[in-house]
Amino acid sequence: MIAIGSELLVPPRGETNGAYVTARLREVGVPVAARITVADDLPLLTAAFRDALSRSEVVVATGGLGPTEDDLTREAAAAALGRELVRDAGILEKLRERFARYNRVMAPVNEKQADVIRGGVVLPNPRGTAPGQYVEADGRIVVLLPGPPSEMQPMFDEQVLPVLRTRSAGAVLRRLSLRMASVSESDIEQAVAPLYKTYQNPVTTILSAPGQVELHLNAEGATAAEADARNEALAAGIRALLPGKIYSEDGRELHEVVAELLIERGLTLALAESCTGGLVSVRLTEVPGSSRFLDRSFVTYSNASKVELLGVDPALLASVGAVSEEVARAMARGARERSKTDLGLGITGIAGPDGGSPEKPVGTVFIALAGIASDPVKRVTFIGDRGRVRFQAGQLALEMLRRSLLGLPV
Amino acid sequence: MIAIGSELLVPPRGETNGAYVTARLREVGVPVAARITVADDLPLLTAAFRDALSRSEVVVATGGLGPTEDDLTREAAAAALGRELVRDAGILEKLRERFARYNRVMAPVNEKQADVIRGGVVLPNPRGTAPGQYVEADGRIVVLLPGPPSEMQPMFDEQVLPVLRTRSAGAVLRRLSLRMASVSESDIEQAVAPLYKTYQNPVTTILSAPGQVELHLNAEGATAAEADARNEALAAGIRALLPGKIYSEDGRELHEVVAELLIERGLTLALAESCTGGLVSVRLTEVPGSSRFLDRSFVTYSNASKVELLGVDPALLASVGAVSEEVARAMARGARERSKTDLGLGITGIAGPDGGSPEKPVGTVFIALAGIASDPVKRVTFIGDRGRVRFQAGQLALEMLRRSLLGLPV
Numbered sequence: 001m002i003a004i005g006s007e008l009l010v011p012p013r014g015e016t017n018g019a020y021v022t023a024r025l026r027e028v029g030v031p032v033a034a035r036i037t038v039a040d041d042l043p044l045l046t047a048a049f050r051d052a053l054s055r056s057e058v059v060v061a062t063g064g065l066g067p068t069e070d071d072l073t074r075e076a077a078a079a080a081l082g083r084e085l086v087r088d089a090g091i092l093e094k095l096r097e098r099f100a101r102y103n104r105v106m107a108p109v110n111e112k113q114a115d116v117i118r119g120g121v122v123l124p125n126p127r128g129t130a131p132g133q134y135v136e137a138d139g140r141i142v143v144l145l146p147g148p149p150s151e152m153q154p155m156f157d158e159q160v161l162p163v164l165r166t167r168s169a170g171a172v173l174r175r176l177s178l179r180m181a182s183v184s185e186s187d188i189e190q191a192v193a194p195l196y197k198t199y200q201n202p203v204t205t206i207l208s209a210p211g212q213v214e215l216h217l218n219a220e221g222a223t224a225a226e227a228d229a230r231n232e233a234l235a236a237g238i239r240a241l242l243p244g245k246i247y248s249e250d251g252r253e254l255h256e257v258v259a260e261l262l263i264e265r266g267l268t269l270a271l272a273e274s275c276t277g278g279l280v281s282v283r284l285t286e287v288p289g290s291s292r293f294l295d296r297s298f299v300t301y302s303n304a305s306k307v308e309l310l311g312v313d314p315a316l317l318a319s320v321g322a323v324s325e326e327v328a329r330a331m332a333r334g335a336r337e338r339s340k341t342d343l344g345l346g347i348t349g350i351a352g353p354d355g356g357s358p359e360k361p362v363g364t365v366f367i368a369l370a371g372i373a374s375d376p377v378k379r380v381t382f383i384g385d386r387g388r389v390r391f392q393a394g395q396l397a398l399e400m401l402r403r404s405l406l407g408l409p410v
Numbered sequence: 411m412i413a414i415g416s417e418l419l420v421p422p423r424g425e426t427n428g429a430y431v432t433a434r435l436r437e438v439g440v441p442v443a444a445r446i447t448v449a450d451d452l453p454l455l456t457a458a459f460r461d462a463l464s465r466s467e468v469v470v471a472t473g474g475l476g477p478t479e480d481d482l483t484r485e486a487a488a489a490a491l492g493r494e495l496v497r498d499a500g501i502l503e504k505l506r507e508r509f510a511r512y513n514r515v516m517a518p519v520n521e522k523q524a525d526v527i528r529g530g531v532v533l534p535n536p537r538g539t540a541p542g543q544y545v546e547a548d549g550r551i552v553v554l555l556p557g558p559p560s561e562m563q564p565m566f567d568e569q570v571l572p573v574l575r576t577r578s579a580g581a582v583l584r585r586l587s588l589r590m591a592s593v594s595e596s597d598i599e600q601a602v603a604p605l606y607k608t609y610q611n612p613v614t615t616i617l618s619a620p621g622q623v624e625l626h627l628n629a630e631g632a633t634a635a636e637a638d639a640r641n642e643a644l645a646a647g648i649r650a651l652l653p654g655k656i657y658s659e660d661g662r663e664l665h666e667v668v669a670e671l672l673i674e675r676g677l678t679l680a681l682a683e684s685c686t687g688g689l690v691s692v693r694l695t696e697v698p699g700s701s702r703f704l705d706r707s708f709v710t711y712s713n714a715s716k717v718e719l720l721g722v723d724p725a726l727l728a729s730v731g732a733v734s735e736e737v738a739r740a741m742a743r744g745a746r747e748r749s750k751t752d753l754g755l756g757i758t759g760i761a762g763p764d765g766g767s768p769e770k771p772v773g774t775v776f777i778a779l780a781g782i783a784s785d786p787v788k789r790v791t792f793i794g795d796r797g798r799v800r801f802q803a804g805q806l807a808l809e810m811l812r813r814s815l816l817g818l819p820v
Binding site for chain 1: 420436443695700712800
């Protein structure tokens, strides 16, 4: 995989085509041996194509197909293949038409976009001017695609992938992602490693971030269905070992799952957030249709706002402090009662960097639910900076909601 | 730049060392010609080192320095350089000590981490077991560094960059980023392109995203001070052409700038958000010390909540609708009066995907400020999906606050 463009080597621009193509190729059984990002320089580019052709059966290159003097991909690929470039009359005509449509005359410099490697097939680009090319030579396949991801991705998916899929002798790779929130990576690892380690296929990897753990099952098969069946065989065993813990297997995020559960059950919710500053409210309202369950939400930063908006007893605040189990409960209850919703959620804590004490260090958070039979409340001390503490607190609040809505112990 | 590791070629893992090293090298006058990510395969890896050595004066490689059989970087680099590996007694001793400290016996497989290319200098790794290496051979410099960014980055910054800086004959690159919010990219381009195009050095690029435009000035100089002075010369001219529009030149984000202005001026703020669901509240409370200016914030999704919490007149809601200039004003005033703060902000709109009408299409947002002499209100129709509309609305609300606090016309 060759990504072409000097601009890709200068921050802050990143190179994203490589990751995209790598992932898609892997799915059709073409493992990527190397991915290179190279400057707009003819000798360097030609060498990159030569190196790649000497070691791989398929070379996919993106970028450098435009009209400027920096666009050298056609020349470099042709030189590396030892083939000449031929100006294609059909492409030329289409380029002229495109310019005419916008009432512009085409400058001669644009003509080189019609150059095709001899023996190559033109890949139409409905979303831009530069077409792609597909060349087979000496048992090797070379694919040239434009650089903008919005043009490259559909061309790759629709015109390149189907061909490579039929040509690939390699196994198809399929992934199943099992997502969990507010669990410990080592607990999950201990619970499932003895099982997944008995499988050579799929290969299982654990990805963890604060507040989130994902098990990725990567199965190979002759067909997608075969690979999926392999993943499913292991997933069934994993689910049995982690009852109720997996919140999604289809890429949905935790707040989407919770929003859908609330809509499904026709329940309404009011939030009272202190240290999270509205984070749970923002996540839940990202979901279209959230007005069906979210009536209102309070960000009660000051003690006065907790008293005035949620009816928290000032004497309680004075005696146990704003960051306490009692106040979290009072916030959840107050949000629910004053909003006349089915459920209430209260979050209070110390996100840091200041405000900690020996009894309640930075990262201490209390989360309470009201309107659920058991009215659960949790105290946790999260590790990390302000942003991490806030995210983990929001994640746990959503997970408590999810478990409550499913009737699981919280 | 060579990033080593099969795992880097399999999604969802990305490769970040390449971008980091590229950016840092550019700052000390070493342009990167190519960046390659390559699998753990000895022939491929050796070829990658050979190709790189044949075309570059400096080769930086990350990863593949661990103890497993997949860790082949030392072997590949040595083979490409035509030098042998020598087991270093000093490193071996340190490895043994490290294991002893954790009461573990070192397995023999770990010994290869003490292998150094003949003539190479060992680069200590205080944050991990695998040390790095620095080799000079035939006028080329080869640097091997461990893969984990938390180990690689400080080693590169502290041990490699200073050497390359003194060795580099290239110019130092320095960047100045001028950030603006809620402006049009083409307006900014038209205003400043005639000026910046007269400069060969710095080179100016415009980066734009919904709600945000950045001008990047990239100057080269023999020293950092010289490059900075070149950026400053152009920046002075640009500032004069964009009075009041630039909110930061030091990487700070808009919400940080607004939070600092509020703290500086000792003003308090209450928010009433509808379509943004608490987004402005979350952004402002990301800033440590935000409790000094943010007393509370209301997310008033339903009409009932606008009436009960903000005192919006039900007759007004019935006559002009919740998404209107009048209701935005009433929300801002209500938030301010009920919270007894200096300032109030109200946001109401249609984030989509549903809820639009011919008069008020999806993306229509009204934003009002209260407590500012002019009590400004704005109506905008943002383009994009739900997330984009919400982000742009929040961005404009913060920009209106910033301009008000600075006494600029809103």
